[in-house]
């Protein structure tokens with residue numbers, strides 16, 4: 001190995017260099033590094049520390065095997081002040097940062113790839129790199145001039161003495177506890193004003209200082225083009241644009257940092273010496289909804305609890321990233337004014353994007369302006385002052401009792417207000433921020449670097465998920481405390497979430513006395529029905545539960561959790577009925593194309609007619625969709641829901657063959673502590689259940705992973721693999737294991753061979769993508785590992801499957 005030997009050489013060099021004051025100390029903290037020296041990632045003691053010890057610089061773990069090169073406060077819980085490679089962490093083995101003789105600090109990954117470089121351009125010979133007591137990492141030449149300093153390249157934090165100038169800016173991180181860059185920036189604009197801006201690929205919007213005011217009304221000046229802002233040691237900030245503020249604990253001897261937080265708000269923090277915690281000593285904006293872009297286009301920011309919602313007629317675009325906002329469920333045609341109408345919402349404003357402004361206008365006049373202008377999507381109107389704001393787009397939406405404006409948005413006259421579906425969808429159902437996965441997801445790279453990369457990817461994914469899960473849980477908990485489902489709740493305004501309570505009579509009517517049976521499962525019989533008034537009908541599937549004990553309260557509690565689960569790959573619950581233990585029903589959305597088992601197994605007969613509907617790319621998408629749904633249940637959502645009965649019968653297909661998982665969350669409802677151990681009822685179906693059911697191990701999400709593996713094998717082969725287990729009774733497990741090991745042998749030992757053609761469903765007539773098939777098969781084999789610790793998590797499964805890129809052209813050579 002090259003690295004260890006290099007490292008030993010380096011150590012001996014280091015120990016022999018008697019000029020070094022710390023040479024004999026046991027840990028290898030440096031006060032400076034000389035040209036040719038390096039800091040190595042694998043030694044956590046290998047740090048550069050400032051003379052007083054307040055700051056350290058070195059490799060900071062951002063995942064179990066992912067590191068950034070950062071400067072942090074040593075005296076608190078390592079709050080990061082600066083990072084070189086925030087969007088591209090390096091591996092936990094073999095990465096290092098070196099000071100080259102040309103003065104460049106260079107961060108290289110395990111394979112020598114240069115990930116970051118300071119691009120120093122010295123005029124003289126370099127002396128050393130050193131971390132100063134103010135947290136500044138500097139490279140100096142022999143005459144002591146600073147040739148490069150980290151203070152010139154802030155990430156999201158300014159330290160006292162560090163200047164924000166026309167050449168740099170603060171960029172927020174994308175989520176709490178994650179270092180990679182987000183969309184909010186603190187910078188000097190070309191008008192010499194320091195401001196906060198939201199800048200995504202699709203939208204740019206300034207939100208501080210008050211964008212509604214001209215600069216002099218904000219007490220700023222646009223005339224000083226030096227463009228410098230600096231926080232001094234006392235906690236006093238002065239900007240050349242006349243921005244001035246004091247820390248609330250103004251004075252010497254306090255450690256401070258000015259950070260643009262992930263929520264887009266600029267805050268000044270002071271460190272309490274005793275408790276070692278940070279407290280806020282100044283804040284640019286106290287109202288989080290004033291930050292632009294947080295809820296995306298058409299999204300609406302609300303308080304108590306803080307959340308994003310979609311207005312009536314809009315639906316969320318990506319539940320995993322609210323900044324993408326909502327999309328309309330209707331089309332407004334332009335040519336005829338009499339074909340549109342307006343839906344209103346009081347106390348609501350969508351800031352900006354007005355194409356005109358008029359005061360003292362009557363409501364009708366204002367409405368007319370919008371009605372006759374094709375580009376007008378909505379208008380804001382203030383009663384009293386008669387202010388009228390016709391808008392071309394709806395951005396930066398916020399709802400607050402203090403807003404005196406009402407917003408009116410255009411919908412087609414024929415647009416029907418959805419009665420049962422929610423008026424709003426909730427943010428905290430799952431606010432998972434969009435974490436960039438740093439270039440490690442590409443297949444080629446993974447193949448090249450087998451194990452190392454996997455470990456790297458897994459551990460990083462895990463740590464990100466932990467942080468997010470915590471975040472979501474806290475959010476959910478607040479919501480949960482606030483909300484209760486009121487019986488018979490129907491008003492849109494107050495409906496807290498996505499589902500309502502039905503009476504038994506109502507459902508009896510809706511299903512025509514339970515006439516049209518859709519299917520039967522362990523937990524009950526499912527009927528088709530239609531709910532809603534004449535004009536707003538909604539087709540639903542009504543499930544009559546049997547064997548549900550427990551009081552109404554408990555039932556309520558469980559259901560309000562399930563009712564909030566909302567993901568495109570999960571069947572949506574629309575409501576429920578609970579009238580004593582006798583009448584317990586669940587109302588689900590109706591899914592068009594029946595279940596996967598029917599599509600996969602029963603059409604086997606008519607394959608000869610070429611009418612076979614489940615082609616390769618559909619199968620691929622189904623696999624990814626199911627994995628996503630399960631990953632959402634396991635990792636992202638509310639409670640960590642284990643399905644316990646993943647099988648083709650529980651995977652429904654909509655009209656576009658997008659899979660939706662049914663029957664999740666029922667485990668607790670049926671009064672079992674974990675997935676119940678009695679296999680007779682809904683939990684677990686022989687052939688799909690994981691081996692740990694037989695032993696006495698607690699059931700975890702890994703049991704679902706196993707079942708998913710079996711389903712995936714079935715999707716690939718088109719054969720009921722679970723039947724092998726059923727048919728051969730006692731030795732079932734053995735037969736299955738043996739088959740798996742045969743497949744695995746083939747997979748591992750004949751990388752090219754045509755054996756895969758034998759395994760994949762013959763009804764596809766070889767019309768499949770072999771590299772995708774190999775990935776999927778590999779995933780399936782990992783999932784059905786007997787030892788559950790060797791099975792991946794659902795989130796990892798999603799990531800592996802996504803590399804398949806199901807939409808890709810068939811490239812089957």
Ligand SMILES: *[C@@H]1O[C@H](CO)[C@@H](O)[C@H](O)[C@H]1NC(C)=O
Nearest residue numbers: 209210213216217218219220
């Ligand atoms: C500007 O300064 C004046 C006087 O100090 C103060 O009353 C006013 O609130 C300030 N305006 C803003 C937007 O900060």
Ligand SMILES: *[C@@H]1O[C@H](CO)[C@@H](O)[C@H](O)[C@H]1NC(C)=O
Nearest residue numbers: 224225226228238239240241
């Ligand atoms: C511009 O701002 C800088 C820094 O605050 C200050 O030193 C300088 O005097 C200002 N120039 C003018 C013309 O006000």
Ligand SMILES: *[C@@H]1O[C@H](CO)[C@@H](O)[C@H](O)[C@H]1NC(C)=O
Nearest residue numbers: 235236237244245246247250
């Ligand atoms: C900050 O506090 C110092 C000391 O109390 C005071 O002299 C100064 O005027 C204050 N500055 C601002 C902008 O409030």
Ligand SMILES: *[C@@H]1O[C@H](CO)[C@@H](O)[C@H](O)[C@H]1NC(C)=O
Nearest residue numbers: 054075252253254255272273
């Ligand atoms: C807090 O700690 C810093 C660094 O150790 C020290 O310089 C400062 O004097 C302390 N401040 C107070 C108020 O004790």
Ligand SMILES: *[C@@H]1O[C@H](CO)[C@@H](O)[C@H](O)[C@H]1NC(C)=O
Nearest residue numbers: 076077078274275276277278
């Ligand atoms: C520092 O982190 C540890 C472990 O994460 C935690 O127990 C401790 O409370 C934290 N301390 C402070 C001051 O935040």
Ligand SMILES: *[C@@H]1O[C@H](CO)[C@@H](O)[C@H](O)[C@H]1NC(C)=O
Nearest residue numbers: 200201202203296323324325
């Ligand atoms: C920007 O718009 C494109 C296409 O309209 C969309 O695919 C993308 O997700 C949007 N990005 C964000 C951050 O909203």
Ligand SMILES: *[C@@H]1O[C@H](CO)[C@@H](O)[C@H](O)[C@H]1NC(C)=O
Nearest residue numbers: 327328329330331332333412
């Ligand atoms: C709106 O129009 C587009 C294209 O004209 C169409 O693809 C889309 O389905 C329509 N959406 C609705 C909700 O009618």
Ligand SMILES: *[C@@H]1O[C@H](CO)[C@@H](O)[C@H](O)[C@H]1NC(C)=O
Nearest residue numbers: 087088113437438439440442
């Ligand atoms: C990924 O890395 C390769 C080379 O390391 C680079 O060419 C490519 O632009 C990177 N892609 C992204 C999305 O950063």
